[in-house]
Amino acid sequence: MGTTFAGNQISRLIQILIRLLQSLYWPFHAICRLLRSRRFSRAVLIFVVVALLVFTPRSTRVLSPAHAAARGHEFGLIGWEISNFLDKWVHRSREFIPWVGTSDGEKRERLDRYLVLNDEIRTAKRDIEHKGSVFDSGGDQLTSLQDHLDQLEKERRVLRNDVEELMESAIDAVLRDLGIGELGPITWPPVDFRLDLTPRVLVTSPRDRIQRLESILIDSEITLTERQAVEDAVQDNSGLSAIVLGTGGVATFPTVIPHDRDLLSTLDVAAHEWLHAYLIFKPLGRGYWSSGDLATLNETVANLFGEEVGRLTYEHITGETLPPPDPFIAEIAPNSEEFNFHEFMRQTRLNVDEILGDGNVHGAEAYMEQRRIELHGHGIFIRKINQAYFAFNGSYGDNPASVSPIGEQVQELRKYVENVADLVKAIQGITSYEEFLQRLDRERSEFEGRIGD
Numbered sequence: 001m002g003t004t005f006a007g008n009q010i011s012r013l014i015q016i017l018i019r020l021l022q023s024l025y026w027p028f029h030a031i032c033r034l035l036r037s038r039r040f041s042r043a044v045l046i047f048v049v050v051a052l053l054v055f056t057p058r059s060t061r062v063l064s065p066a067h068a069a070a071r072g073h074e075f076g077l078i079g080w081e082i083s084n085f086l087d088k089w090v091h092r093s094r095e096f097i098p099w100v101g102t103s104d105g106e107k108r109e110r111l112d113r114y115l116v117l118n119d120e121i122r123t124a125k126r127d128i129e130h131k132g133s134v135f136d137s138g139g140d141q142l143t144s145l146q147d148h149l150d151q152l153e154k155e156r157r158v159l160r161n162d163v164e165e166l167m168e169s170a171i172d173a174v175l176r177d178l179g180i181g182e183l184g185p186i187t188w189p190p191v192d193f194r195l196d197l198t199p200r201v202l203v204t205s206p207r208d209r210i211q212r213l214e215s216i217l218i219d220s221e222i223t224l225t226e227r228q229a230v231e232d233a234v235q236d237n238s239g240l241s242a243i244v245l246g247t248g249g250v251a252t253f254p255t256v257i258p259h260d261r262d263l264l265s266t267l268d269v270a271a272h273e274w275l276h277a278y279l280i281f282k283p284l285g286r287g288y289w290s291s292g293d294l295a296t297l298n299e300t301v302a303n304l305f306g307e308e309v310g311r312l313t314y315e316h317i318t319g320e321t322l323p324p325p326d327p328f329i330a331e332i333a334p335n336s337e338e339f340n341f342h343e344f345m346r347q348t349r350l351n352v353d354e355i356l357g358d359g360n361v362h363g364a365e366a367y368m369e370q371r372r373i374e375l376h377g378h379g380i381f382i383r384k385i386n387q388a389y390f391a392f393n394g395s396y397g398d399n400p401a402s403v404s405p406i407g408e409q410v411q412e413l414r415k416y417v418e419n420v421a422d423l424v425k426a427i428q429g430i431t432s433y434e435e436f437l438q439r440l441d442r443e444r445s446e447f448e449g450r451i452g453d
């Protein structure tokens with residue numbers, strides 16, 4: 001019987017190796033075609049230039065005021081990529097070793113425990129903050145609470161790889177059902193993310209208008225005092241508006257995703273960031289930095305994609321059916337006296353644009369501070385609202401800080417296609433906002449024609 005069991009395991013391993021070799025044919029074939037293309041030659045040239053910029057000692061480069069202010073606080077992207085990529089794939093290789101891998105059922109149990117740990121860690125952190133705020137709280141109590149928190153976080157880290165693999169596999173299955181990202185038997189780019197602390201981002205904007213200039217990834221552990229010092233240094237040395245904000249995720253490889261959210265939110269962000277990785281191979285994604293409109297279009301489509309794929313994946317994992325989602329663009333009830341954050345921020349942005357348009361920079365900044373304080377009365381606390389704040393958040397067409405019509409236009413386009421993957425395919429080849437509008441008009445006409453028939 002032992003011999004039969006061992007034989008079955010060897011047979012299973014051989015089958016896995018055969019499937020692995022089969023899956024390698026498609027990317028190998030694609031790479032061979034790529035090597036013969038002119039685009040590859042240009043890509044190599046760009047890579048060499050970027051590599052020289054990355055690895056050239058900073059003492060030999062002229063830093064922008066934002067980079068100079070952020071020096072010592074930057075997110076160590078290269079080191080993070082190397083350590084996490086290797087860690088994830090070493091763990092993943094265990095799946096090909098008989099008797100070692102984790103079953104799907106065990107992964108689901110670990111996911112449930114991981115989510116419980118998130119709640120327990122939040123509670124433990126609140127307990128520490130509460131005890132720390134009490135003047136006569138005992139040091140032994142704080143030490144005990146911190147030890148308990150450390151133990152919970154350690155357990156969460158142990159579960160992380162299996163939890164990631166379960167969610168990655170589920171997202172991959174949904175993507176293949178939708179028919180997006182297929183490259184033969186594999187999904188490209190692979191769904192691969194790391195649950196971790198996400199970096200912050202330093203954003204700059206001119207003070208006389210709202211325009212996103214630089215975005216620099218900042219270490220997540222930067223303190224509040226250090227954030228303020230960086231922002232002040234940028235303004236003092238360049239006259240620019242600056243702010244250090246949190247990020248919901250970053251499209252590195254593997255993608256970095258917040259480790260402390262609930263399941264639906266985590267899946268939403270993971271799908272959002274996967275789409276950014278997918279679009280970088282398409283004209284739309286490559287044009288992200290060519291104009292503010294294309295940046296907004298990329299982010300808005302990623303938000304919608306993340307929301308829909310996240311919901312489908314949640315239902316795939318849990319077997320539950322979620323209630324219908326809220327409208328992608330928040331609807332505002334006419335003549336409602338109830339406070340509406342979306343409308344409040346949108347009106348603030350419109351008024352700021354008008355004041356800046358009159359050339360009154362100081363007046364606009366005083367107004368933003370006044371509105372920030374007004375939010376306190378509604379239980380909403382935002383550390384700073386300035387031009388850079390609106391420049392960053394305005395990149396998302398469904399965000400109240402945006403005055404772009406792109407949010408409504410993407411929402412309209414969604415009505416004309418069968419699913420969110422079809423929406424992406426409809427516009428992934430565009431290189432300008434004008435092309436997007438033309439595509440929207442064409443989809444609208446075709447939809448009206450189908451309705452008429």
